[in-house]
Amino acid sequence: MALLPSVLNRYSVRDYRENAVEPEKLTRVLEAARLAPSARNMQDWRFVVVRDAATRQRLMAAANNQPFVGQAPVVIACCATQSDYVMRCGQPSGPIDVAIAMDHMTLQAVEEGLGTCWIGSFYEDRVKDILGIPEPVRVIELLTLGYPADMPPASKQREPLDRIVAYERWT
Numbered sequence: 001m002a003l004l005p006s007v008l009n010r011y012s013v014r015d016y017r018e019n020a021v022e023p024e025k026l027t028r029v030l031e032a033a034r035l036a037p038s039a040r041n042m043q044d045w046r047f048v049v050v051r052d053a054a055t056r057q058r059l060m061a062a063a064n065n066q067p068f069v070g071q072a073p074v075v076i077a078c079c080a081t082q083s084d085y086v087m088r089c090g091q092p093s094g095p096i097d098v099a100i101a102m103d104h105m106t107l108q109a110v111e112e113g114l115g116t117c118w119i120g121s122f123y124e125d126r127v128k129d130i131l132g133i134p135e136p137v138r139v140i141e142l143l144t145l146g147y148p149a150d151m152p153p154a155s156k157q158r159e160p161l162d163r164i165v166a167y168e169r170w171t
């Protein structure tokens, strides 16, 4: 069974090298987000790219002092600009759309030899204050980005397909 190498090779990187991310690589990672699908193609997202070391230290503090948030050379605050649109299915599109765009970024990062980690453990009000993000906008997640200093885990800890998939009916 052939899987995309980036799907197989992506893992949560929690230790980063000091090397800066080259602008062209960063742009391709952001381009992968730009091309992501979104409900009604609304593209109601905005990505605040933080490279400034002092700001990253403040973001680390707002993210429960997870050290690698300050260590990663890039932290991206992934925001939903129209957070109140609810689809017919009852789900809000904002966090879903932003999550898809983030997943595109994590996979493109692997292609670039870079690593990422999703950060959901943060205080949104503090992040908004640090980055000057206006009130109606929601910060859905942070994403760290940089060259990995750690090694991928030997295997992925995942449930088997037959546990998470049912065919034709819920069983």
Ligand SMILES: Cc1cc2nc3c(=O)[nH]c(=O)nc-3n(C[C@H](O)[C@H](O)[C@H](O)COP(=O)(O)O)c2cc1C
Residues within 6 Å of the ligand: 010, 011, 012, 013, 014, 066, 117, 118, 119, 120, 121, 122, 141, 156
């Ligand atoms: C929505 C979301 C939020 C997460 N938040 C954090 C976080 O705050 N800190 C952290 O170290 N990892 C965080 N993770 C990473 C998960 O722990 C990780 O993806 C999971 O354990 C699977 O490991 P893998 O990414 O290496 O495959 C988050 C992942 C997701 C998808």
